[in-house]
Amino acid sequence: MKQRVKSFLQTQYDGDIILEKPKDRSFGHFATPIAFSLAKELRKSPVKIAEEFSVLFAQNNMFSEVSSVKGYINFKLSESFLDEYASWALNNQKEFAKANNQQKILIEFVSANPTGPLHIGHARGAVFGDTLARLGRHLGYDITSEYYINDAGNQIDLLGLSIQLEGQNSILKQTVQWPESFYRGEYISQLANQAVQEFSISILTDISRQRELALWAKDIVMKMIVQTLDDTHVAFDSFVYESALYDAWDDVLEKIHNGVYEKENKIFLASSLKGDDNDRVVVREDGRPTYLAGDIIYHNQKFERGFDHYINIWGADHHGYIARVKAAIEFLGYDSSKLEVLLSQMVSLLKDGEPYKMSKRAGNVILMSDILDEIGSDALRFIFASKKCDTALEFDIEALKKQDSSNPVYYIQYAHARIKTMIRKSGLSSGEILNATLHSLSHDANSLLFEALLLPEIVDDAFHSRQIQKLTDYLRSLAAKLHKFYYDCKILGTSDEAKLLKLLQVVALSLKTGMSLLGIEAKDSMIKDEY
RNA sequence: GCGCCCGUGGCUCAACUGGAUAGAGUAUCGGACUUCGGAUCCGACGGUUAUAGGUUCGAAUCCUAUCGGGCGCACCA
Numbered sequence: 001m002k003q004r005v006k007s008f009l010q011t012q013y014d015g016d017i018i019l020e021k022p023k024d025r026s027f028g029h030f031a032t033p034i035a036f037s038l039a040k041e042l043r044k045s046p047v048k049i050a051e052e053f054s055v056l057f058a059q060n061n062m063f064s065e066v067s068s069v070k071g072y073i074n075f076k077l078s079e080s081f082l083d084e085y086a087s088w089a090l091n092n093q094k095e096f097a098k099a100n101n102q103q104k105i106l107i108e109f110v111s112a113n114p115t116g117p118l119h120i121g122h123a124r125g126a127v128f129g130d131t132l133a134r135l136g137r138h139l140g141y142d143i144t145s146e147y148y149i150n151d152a153g154n155q156i157d158l159l160g161l162s163i164q165l166e167g168q169n170s171i172l173k174q175t176v177q178w179p180e181s182f183y184r185g186e187y188i189s190q191l192a193n194q195a196v197q198e199f200s201i202s203i204l205t206d207i208s209r210q211r212e213l214a215l216w217a218k219d220i221v222m223k224m225i226v227q228t229l230d231d232t233h234v235a236f237d238s239f240v241y242e243s244a245l246y247d248a249w250d251d252v253l254e255k256i257h258n259g260v261y262e263k264e265n266k267i268f269l270a271s272s273l274k275g276d277d278n279d280r281v282v283v284r285e286d287g288r289p290t291y292l293a294g295d296i297i298y299h300n301q302k303f304e305r306g307f308d309h310y311i312n313i314w315g316a317d318h319h320g321y322i323a324r325v326k327a328a329i330e331f332l333g334y335d336s337s338k339l340e341v342l343l344s345q346m347v348s349l350l351k352d353g354e355p356y357k358m359s360k361r362a363g364n365v366i367l368m369s370d371i372l373d374e375i376g377s378d379a380l381r382f383i384f385a386s387k388k389c390d391t392a393l394e395f396d397i398e399a400l401k402k403q404d405s406s407n408p409v410y411y412i413q414y415a416h417a418r419i420k421t422m423i424r425k426s427g428l429s430s431g432e433i434l435n436a437t438l439h440s441l442s443h444d445a446n447s448l449l450f451e452a453l454l455l456p457e458i459v460d461d462a463f464h465s466r467q468i469q470k471l472t473d474y475l476r477s478l479a480a481k482l483h484k485f486y487y488d489c490k491i492l493g494t495s496d497e498a499k500l501l502k503l504l505q506v507v508a509l510s511l512k513t514g515m516s517l518l519g520i521e522a523k524d525s526m527i528k529d530e531y
Numbered sequence: 532g533c534g535c536c537c538g539u540g541g542c543u544c545a546a547c548u549g550g551a552u553a554g555a556g557u558a559u560c561g562g563a564c565u566u567c568g569g570a571u572c573c574g575a576c577g578g579u580u581a582u583a584g585g586u587u588c589g590a591a592u593c594c595u596a597u598c599g600g601g602c603g604c605a606c607c608a
Contacts, residue, residue, distance in 0.1 A: 020547055033550055036588070046588080071588090072551065113608065155608055181607095242608095266606070277534075281606045291608050319535050320603050345536065346601065387544070391537060392601055407570095408556075414570055422567055461547075473545065477555080483571055492567045526570070 001085060002457045005030060005062065005075065012056055028067065028074030029450055035071050046071035082449055083438040086506045089453070090434055096513055097456040101140040106302060107133050109313035110229070110236075111148040114218040115159045117187055118228050118368040121315070121347045124393065126368075127384035127519075128344055128468065129313045130234040134517050135463040135471070144307070147236045148298060151218055152243045153291060159183060159221075160214030167192035167204035185365065187224070191217050228369045232377050233519045245297040249289060252297050252332075259331025269296070274327035296328045303334040310339045313389075319343050342466060344389040375407075378520045382409040385518050386472035408476050412511060413523045415479035418486060419508040420524040428498055433505060436498035448485050449503050451478055455510040459517065468518075475514045482507050 002019055009017045009032075022031040035049040042049060050068035057073070058066040065076040089096045109129025112122050129145065136143045162183040168174045170189055195203050195213060203213055229236070253260065259270050260282065267283035269292065282293045302310060314321070326336040372380055386408070387393050423433070438449065455474070462470040482504075491500045512522040 018547095020550080022551080027551085031551090036550075039588075070551070115608090150608060153608055158607095277604075284606050286606095288606090290606060292606095294608090316536065316602055318603085322535090343536075343602095348601085391544085393543090410570055411556095414568085418568065418571090425567065457547095465548080469545085470547085473555080480555085484573095486567080487563095487569095487572045490567070526568080 001453055002030065005077075008060060008062060009057060013053070022072070022074055027069060027072070028065065028076040030075045030077075032073050032075075033071070035068075035073065077450070079439050079441065079446070082446075082453065085453055086438060086449065086502070087434070089509060090502070090505055093509055093513075096509060097138065097459045099139040099456075099460065102142070103308040104142040104144070104306070105136060105309045105311060106144045106146060106305070106307045107136075107311045107313070108146045108148055108302075110225075110234075111150070112225060113150045113155055114222045114225065115155050116183055116185065116221060116365075117224050119365040120368055120371055123232070123368045123371070123380060124347050124384050124387075124389065125313050125315065125344045126229060126232060126234045127381050128342075128389050130232075131381070131385050131468045131471075131518055132311070132313075132463065132466065134519060135459055135468065138459060138517055139463055144237045145235065147239045148242065149222065149239055150242045150291075150294075151215075151222075152246070152294065156214045156218060157210065159217055160210035160212075162188055163191050163195060163213055163217055164204050164207075164210060167195065171196065172201075172204060187221070191220065194220070224369075228372065231369070231372055232380060240298060240301075242294045242298070245294055245301070246289065248297050248301070249293065252300050255300065255333070256296065256328065256331045259328065269324065269328060269331070271324045271327035274323075274330050276323040276327050280324050292324060292328075295325055296332075299325060299329055299339070300332050303329065303332065303338075308338070312339065312341045314341055314343055316343045316345045342389060345392040347393045378413075379407055379409050381519050382407075382472060386469045388467060388469055408472075409520060410526075411483075412475050412479040412515065413521075414526055415482045416508055416511045416515070416522045417524060417526045419482070419504045419511075422492060422504065423501060426492055426497060426501060428501060433498055433501045436502045438499055438502060441499075441503070442489070444485055444488065445500065445503055448481050449506060451481055452503075452507040452510040455514060458514075471514055471518060475511060475518075478507065478510060478514075482511075 006017060006019055009019075013034075017032055017034055019030045019032055022028055035046040035053065038044075038049055039046045047068070047070065050071050050073050054066045054068045054073050057063070057075070061078060062081045063075050064078040065074075067074050067076075107129055110118075110122060110126050112118055118126070133143045133145045158181070161179070165176050165178065165182060166184065166188045169176045171192060192204065195216070198216070199209075199213075203209055253267075256269075259273075260267055261270060262268075265285045266281050268279045269282050270279050272279050280292055281290055282296065283289050322341045325341075326339060329336040329339060384393075423430075426433075441449065458471055458474045462468050489500070491497060491504070494500070515522045
C-alpha cells in the first residue's frame with residue numbers, strides 16, 4: 001500500500017520521498033516531512049513548499065485529500081482505493097503481505113550445547129530466530145534455519161563424568177568426590193538410570209567407557225532439545241555437528257594459511273590484523289584444535305554453500321567472539337560483511353522480587369519445557385517476540401504464569417474469535433460479504449480498515465529492521481481498535497451489515513496472518529475456563 | 532583498566548531510526564451489561580527521557596564527559 005503511494009509520488013517528484021505515519025491519524029493516512037529537507041536547497045520556507053507540493057500531488061483519485069500543515073504534507077487515501085485493496089487481499093489471502101525478495105539467507109540460532117535441556121534463556125533466541133525466519137520466508141527470501149551442535153570438546157567428557165558420578169552417588173550409594181565443575185540436574189540422574197538399563201551397572205564406574213556414555217547421552221539430550229523446540233513450533237532445516245567438521249581441518253588450514261602462523265608450537269589466527277584485540281590460538285601445543293577452529297571450519301562451510309547473507313543469533317556473552325570469526329572469514333577470502341551477528345541480551349528472572357540466578361552446572365535452571373507446560377507455546381512465543389532483543393529482559397516468573405487478560409496473546413486471539421463468531425451468526429454468505437463495497441464508512445471504520453491493511457508494511461519493516469516486536473505491537477493495537485469498534489458500533493442486523501463484515505474480514509485476515517508469522521494459533525472461538 | 536549493550540511514569544516496554552503535544556500494557560482508583568462473547572470498553576492518577584554540555588529548522592534518538600546497571604576481556608565451549 002505504502003509502496004503504491006510512494007511510486008505515484010515519485011512520478012510527480014523525482015527524488016526520495018520518505019513516507020511516515022502521522023502522529024495523529026486525523027491529519028491523514030500518510031505524511032511526509034520532505035518540505036523540511038528541501039527548505040535549505042530551495043531557499044523557501046517549509047510551509048510554502050508544502051503548500052505547492054500538496055496541490056501537485058492532489059491530482060490523483062488515490063487520494064481524497066492532500067493537505068499541508070506546518071510544513072508537513074498529509075495524504076488521505078480515498079475509499080475506492082482502500083476498497084480495491086481490501087477486495088484484492090480477501091480474494092488472495094495467501095498472498096497478503098507477501099513480497100518477492102529473492103536472496104538466500106542462512107539463519108543460525110539456538111545452537112545450545114547438547115549437555116543439558118534448554119533453559120529459559122535459550123527460549124529468547126529460539127523464538128527470535130524462528131520468527132525472523134517466518135517473516136523472511138513470507139517476504140519471499142529463501143531462508144535456511146540451522147542449528148550448530150557443539151558435540152565435541154571438554155564439555156562432552158564432562159557430561160560423561162557427571163553421569164557416572166551421579167550414578168555412583170544416587171544408585172550405587174557411594175560417596176563421591178565432586179569436581180569443581182560438573183553438570184547436574186534431574187536429567188543427569190535420569191540419564192544415569194537409563195544408562196544402567198541400556199548398558200550395565202558397570203557403565204557407572206568404568207572410566208574407559210566414559211566417552212561412550214557421553215556420546216550416547218548427548219544424543220538423548222539432543223532429542224530432548226528438539227522436542228522442546230518442536231513443542232514451541234520452532235523448526236530447523238538443518239543441523240550441523242561440530243564433531244563432523246574436523247575432517248576438513250587440514251584443507252581449511254591450507255585455505256587460511258595467509259592468516260595463521262606458528263609460534264611456541266601452537267597455531268595462531270592473526271585476527272589482530274583484522275580488528276580483533278589479540279591473535280587467537282586455534283591449535284594447542286598438544287595438537288588439539290580449539291573451539292575457534294571448529295567455528296572457522298563451520299563458517300568456511302557456510303560460505304562455501306553460497307548464501308547471499310548470513311545471520312547468526314548469539315547470546316550477548318559471545319559478543320567478544322564476533323571480531324575473531326569475522327577475521328577468519330576475511331582470511332578465508334570471503335566478505336565478512338555478509339555475516340550479521342545479532343546478540344540477544346540476557347534474560348534475567350525475578351522470583352518474588354528477588355533476582356533468580358541461574359547456573360547450568362549447579363542445576364538451578366528454569367527449564368524452557370517447564371515454562372512451556374505452564375503457559376503454553378503461544379504465550380511463550382508472544383512474550384519473547386514482543387521485546388527488542390538488544391535490551392536485557394527481566395520478568396517475574398509469577399507474571400508468566402498468569403493466564404488472564406493481562407496476557408496479550410489472549411487479547412489478540414479474542415479479537416479474532418469475536419469476528420469469526422459474528423460471521424457465523426450473520427445470515428449473510430461469504431459471497432455477499434465479499435461483494436459489498438466499502439463506501440461511506442464512518443471515521444472509525446475507515447481508520448480500522450486502514451490499520452488492518454497496514455500489515456504488509458509492518459511485516460517488511462519488522463524483518464528488515466530485525467525488530468520483531470513491531471509485529472506484536474501492531475497486532476496488539478489492531479486488536480484494541482477492533483475491540484473498541486465492536487463496543488461502539490452495532491453490526492449484525494443493521495443495513496450496513498455486509499460492508500462492515502467485509503471490513504472485519506480484513507481485520508481478521510491481518511490478525512491471522514500476523515499471528516501465524518509469530519507461530520501463534522488464531523482461534524475461531526475461545527473456550528472460557530471453567531471455575 | 533579496556534570493549535560491547537543499556538538507562539524513558541511505581542513495574543514491563545514503545546516512539547516509524549533525527550520529526551508534529553514522548554505513547555501502550557500493568558498496577559492503583561473510579562465508571563459502563565434489557566448488548567453481535569465483559570477474556571471487553573471508558574475515565575483518572577502517573578514524565579525535567581540518569582546528569583551536564585554540544586551539533587540544527589527540530590534531539591529520548593547523533594557527539595563529548597560524568598554517574599548507574601548488565602555482559603565480555605581463555606590455549607572453556
